[in-house]
Amino acid sequence: MIRLIRRLVRLVVPLPSDLKLAWSTIKGNRGGFGGSFIAIVAGSAVITACGILLLSGLGNGVTPERYSGAAVVLSAPQSFRLDESSEVRYSERVTLPADTVAAVAAVPGVRSAVGDVNVQLSMLSPDGDVVSGPRGFPVLGHGWSAAALTPFTVSRGRPPATPGDVVLDAGLAARGDVALDATVRISVGSIPASYRVVGIATAPDGLNRQSAVFFSDDQATKLSGRPDRVDAIGLLAAPGITPEQLAGRIRAAVPDVVVHTGAKRGDVEFLDVGDARSVVVETAASFGGTMVLIVVFVVASTLALSVRQRRRELAVLRAIGATPKQIHWMINAEMTLVSLTGALVGAIPGVALAFVMRGVFVLAGAMPPDFPMQVGVLPILAALVLCMISARFAGWLVARRVANVSPVEALGDAAIEPKKLGRVRLVIGVLLIPLGLLLTLGSVAAPGDSVADTAASAVLLFVVALGCLGPVLLNGALVLFGRLVNRRSTADGFLAQANARANWRRLSAATTPLAMGVTLAAVQVFGASTTIAAARHQLEDGLRADHALTASSGVGISPQVVDAVRRVPGVAVATPVARMRVLLTFPSEDSTATTVFAAQGVSPERLADTMELAVVQGDTAELRGETVALSRVVAETVSARVGGTTELHLGDGTTIRPRVVAIYENGLGFGDVTLPNDLVVAHTTARVHSAVLIRSAAGTDQEALGNALRAAVRPYPTVQVGDREAFLAAPGAGRSGDWILNLLFQTVLLGYIAIAVVNTLVMSTAARVREFAMLRLIGASRNQVRAMMNGEARIVVLGSLLFGALATIPPLIGFSLGLTRSPTPSISLTGVIAIVALTVALCRGAITMATRFAIRPAPIDAIGGRE
Incomplete structure (x- = not known):
């Protein structure tokens, strides 16, 4: 791993002579910096993936098909603007007054203006089956005048002239095996009618996201049910007029319409693309912002741990004459090298993660399968900057204590762990607990729909309180439950308990992040299960119908x-x-x-x-x-x-x-x-x-x-008769694939936290090589050392589950009260077992692996080696 870092650094940032000392210290502390490197790689990957999704949502969208021949496409505002930077998409198509067509046709530079309507329909085969569009996309009806916006040409037959005439696009005719002059049944809504196919039309580039059925203009208007409205207006430009020039004139003359040019025309033609863009931007920005905070915290804490493990080395440097400025410079250079290489390496899996997340969006129905992804340099730069800033900040926080004290005090601090937490840290942690309780259980909590946001805010407060009070809480848990976890009558139990009591701050460095992960996992899992269970209970108990009609074609x-x-x-x-x-x-x-x-x-x-x-x-x-x-x-x-x-x-x-x-x-x-x-x-x-x-x-x-x-x-x-279960299974507003997206974000969030927890456990355990060597020199066997570490692992697991449960219960109770008026959230036994099992596996696996590595050297070699 160190060789990989060195090679990448030499490729991306040539090593100047003033960074050679920092590079030598990195090589000499491979264990600590290797763990920090992993944390930065994972953090960079997550930030890069969210950045790519955000960039894709802000990108150009899908190329228009039926509007490909229009210079400019006009639509009504399809979004409600919340403020200058955010908006919410309407769920239905917003239409324009039909007289707008004449108003824009009078603007200089417009050769012709065509109003277009979209009629949702189903074409039936002779057997009564629905003939779908390409790859399951819809079949839409239009007036024949809108064919000029592609432009479509009639390859066989003629344009529709009477209400009973239709022209099919060539792809739909082939899929339905429909010949010219044949009679087809077309169902608008669920009302079928017979039409004569008078023409087959072709588009220059074909249709990949829809199928088109063309009626006479009057018939299309009648079928739309809105004789005074149009869905969109396509403009053909006069000779010598560019789309941009025409768009500017339209904005000045008809300010109430939204003007689209280039690929943005696809947002008008395909509402699902615009909806997907809005969802992707909103979720990527929201989740990405949360992940940035967590990544910065994890990277900073991991790097701080790696530097803190070098207290003896830094103290010796101060004792032999190194100035505070030199200490700061060295640590800053180390942080720069590690964060730079880690962020660049993490960009590669970050791109892959972005495409995995895209697949989940498609599975959830929040993004069409052909939604384009844009992999640019901006997300990678953002990940690079954030990782480097957090690393430099962490290095400065840890280095300032050693750098600003006298050499003698520095050596004294390196010999033993501080026995007390800082006063400010204690005060902050204590104050956050009652504030979190007020948010979840008191009158401070906002009512109604904000209960979920309130519970999330309370969880963050409790998580930060855990970070502040973790060492104190662990010390108290050792006093109360230490003898229950490890029996003092056995050598390994005595060693585990004595070691934990003597080094409770070091042990809390492993317990606290694991407890945070338990809290976040439990709130995410059981909060979602409470919502789903309440919705299912209300729907099943409230549905009194014996039968239900649903539409097979959608x-x-x-x-x-x-x-x-x-x-x-x-x-x-x-x-x-x-x-x-x-x-x-x-x-x-x-x-x-x-x-x-x-x-x-x-x-x-x-x-x-x-x-x-x-x-x-x-x-x-x-x-x-x-x-x-x-x-x-x-x-x-x-x-x-x-x-x-x-x-x-x-x-x-x-x-x-x-x-x-x-x-x-x-x-x-x-x-x-x-x-x-x-x-x-x-x-x-x-x-x-x-x-x-x-x-x-x-x-x-x-x-x-x-x-x-x-x-x-x-x-x-197209209408089907079923029992009440048909209604329960039918998709509806608010019962879409949102749970799939929530599962995605929970998996990414908890996966990163799991990486951080394992990383911390491995780093803190692997750094105890000298301690394990001393135990072995005074007579302890390898098995006894392993047993002692198993005892410490039990302490970490117990503390993590205990503190995680204490931080989880109040938000879940408040969430359940606000949502269902019941103080009892829906907590599944399977979820509890899964969280406990994952906690045990992460802790025992990481500590066992690191212990085997730490006791591998001969004791005499480990004593003489680096710490």
């Missing part, structure tokens, strides 16, 4: 289907459910805040027969017009009350101020915001329902009713 269920099943004998209640994400704006301190919540639209008639929301105030029967029901968590968050109003932004950007008619408890299971069904459907992109819940009349035979329902929906081939 394009939803049209309102006509609801009318059809309501006429089926034995159906008592049919409740359509539509979903979207909404934004709530509410007063927060001296300004306003906006938060995204999962919303559902339902019919209020006999709602409790199909869906029990557990209303605590008000009545959901009043859900008509511009009204809303809120979950208790959201009501507490936005300070809403029954009879009051709140500012709400629907999925398509429409702003309303609905009256609050009810507050309910089961928001985790069904969605935090409940609106009238017709209001939600009118503001979704496809104007369809996500599902229909059906409750049978008393005494109805369920099998017979199921058969009758299937007969009723037979004219709608």
